[in-house]
Amino acid sequence: MFKFKEWFTHHLEDNVREGELTPYHYTNPYLIGLLLGLVLLATFVIMGRGLGASGALSTVVAVGVETVAPSAVENNDFYKGYLGDGTQSPFKDWLVFEVIGLVIGGFISGAIAGRTKMMVEKGPRFTNKKRFLFAFIGGALMGFGAKMARGCTSGQGLTGGAALSLGGWAFMLMVFAGAYATAYFVRRQWI
Amino acid sequence: MTAPFYKFGYFNDEVSLIIAFVIGLFFGFVLERGGFGSGRMLAAQFYFTDMRVFKVMFTAIVTAMIGLFYFAWMGFLDLSLVYYGDTYLLPQIVGGLILGIGFVIGGYCPGTSGVAIATGKLDAIFYALGGFFGIFVFGEMFPLLKDFFYSTHMGKVNLPQFFHVSYGFVLLVVILVAIAGFTLVEWGEKVVAKKRTENK
Numbered sequence: 001m002f003k004f005k006e007w008f009t010h011h012l013e014d015n016v017r018e019g020e021l022t023p024y025h026y027t028n029p030y031l032i033g034l035l036l037g038l039v040l041l042a043t044f045v046i047m048g049r050g051l052g053a054s055g056a057l058s059t060v061v062a063v064g065v066e067t068v069a070p071s072a073v074e075n076n077d078f079y080k081g082y083l084g085d086g087t088q089s090p091f092k093d094w095l096v097f098e099v100i101g102l103v104i105g106g107f108i109s110g111a112i113a114g115r116t117k118m119m120v121e122k123g124p125r126f127t128n129k130k131r132f133l134f135a136f137i138g139g140a141l142m143g144f145g146a147k148m149a150r151g152c153t154s155g156q157g158l159t160g161g162a163a164l165s166l167g168g169w170a171f172m173l174m175v176f177a178g179a180y181a182t183a184y185f186v187r188r189q190w191i
Numbered sequence: 192m193t194a195p196f197y198k199f200g201y202f203n204d205e206v207s208l209i210i211a212f213v214i215g216l217f218f219g220f221v222l223e224r225g226g227f228g229s230g231r232m233l234a235a236q237f238y239f240t241d242m243r244v245f246k247v248m249f250t251a252i253v254t255a256m257i258g259l260f261y262f263a264w265m266g267f268l269d270l271s272l273v274y275y276g277d278t279y280l281l282p283q284i285v286g287g288l289i290l291g292i293g294f295v296i297g298g299y300c301p302g303t304s305g306v307a308i309a310t311g312k313l314d315a316i317f318y319a320l321g322g323f324f325g326i327f328v329f330g331e332m333f334p335l336l337k338d339f340f341y342s343t344h345m346g347k348v349n350l351p352q353f354f355h356v357s358y359g360f361v362l363l364v365v366i367l368v369a370i371a372g373f374t375l376v377e378w379g380e381k382v383v384a385k386k387r388t389e390n391k
Contacts (some may be wrong), residue, residue, distance in 0.1 A: 029250070035221045035251020037241070043214050044259055044273050048195025053301040062288070064327075065330060078330050097215065099302075102218050102222070104309070105218060110223050110311075135315070139318035139323075140325035140328065141321075142294065142301065145290030145293055146290055150279065150304065154301040157252075160275050161248075161257035162256045164361055166350055170283055174288045177287075178294070179292065189298075190231060190234040
């Protein structure tokens, strides 16, 4: 194959399939941080806004609720915020397009690096079934929390952080506080 | 002032969606490349075995923060036109806490779960389903949560305004904290790694 691919795949042996987590299978974290920062900066410069993720999920939920029970949406400002003024599809939304790109971009990177094998992310002492249950519970907490905080790690953490938003920084500190405080109780899942 | 381009009307909404898609491509690529498609890697952060998440997040924030400041200082970018959400302090503190708990239980955050699903992580599918469910619960409970959700509204406020110091000063503090943080975690990782080999 060509050299470009080699450069990306010289650490093909994926650490997550090994017992130990070793960092060098992925690109250097500081370099990745720099690149991620430049993507964020480009978004600021081009769009005058930052990155996000949970907003796109909310659009899907809002449209789902509206489809099933239109009356439930009428008096609910939360759902309404994601449905727009009705002149165009709620999916014609900046974050929705960004997240579609994110999924494809993630796949391209994974494919180049040989990391697209079906698998379950968990520690060696945890069953798949339990892991799926925990993933669902964690996802639900995250969805709820992100809506309460008006954004997730991308929208509040990265974007708010770089823009020095007070709410963004308060949010981020609490994310780490919440996660570190809980880590001990779910350690069997991961280590 | 020429930036943000969109706010100065250089292109229309249709084009902005294409840009969103392209930016998303880069975003997803970089996240996967950084190891954020792996739930174990993201969780390792909270057991001090691998501090990638911290390093990547903080480097990204510092990079974009310095870039913003520099472009504004050059007169290229109008900082007041850069959108970020208003601060609602209490809901954001409580929301952040719930999200943090969900992070270590679920193993992902909304953006990284997309990358994880794209690279075949089956648990991330359950995570995303949970995410939809959590948002649905929030939506259904919204009438009850409304008062709290809109409480402690402080407007679009940043750290320099809140602490009554200059933008450059906050910048400097964040950079110094970042450098101190990086030094600390690099040292900490070595200590933990040494301990783990000794225990074997």
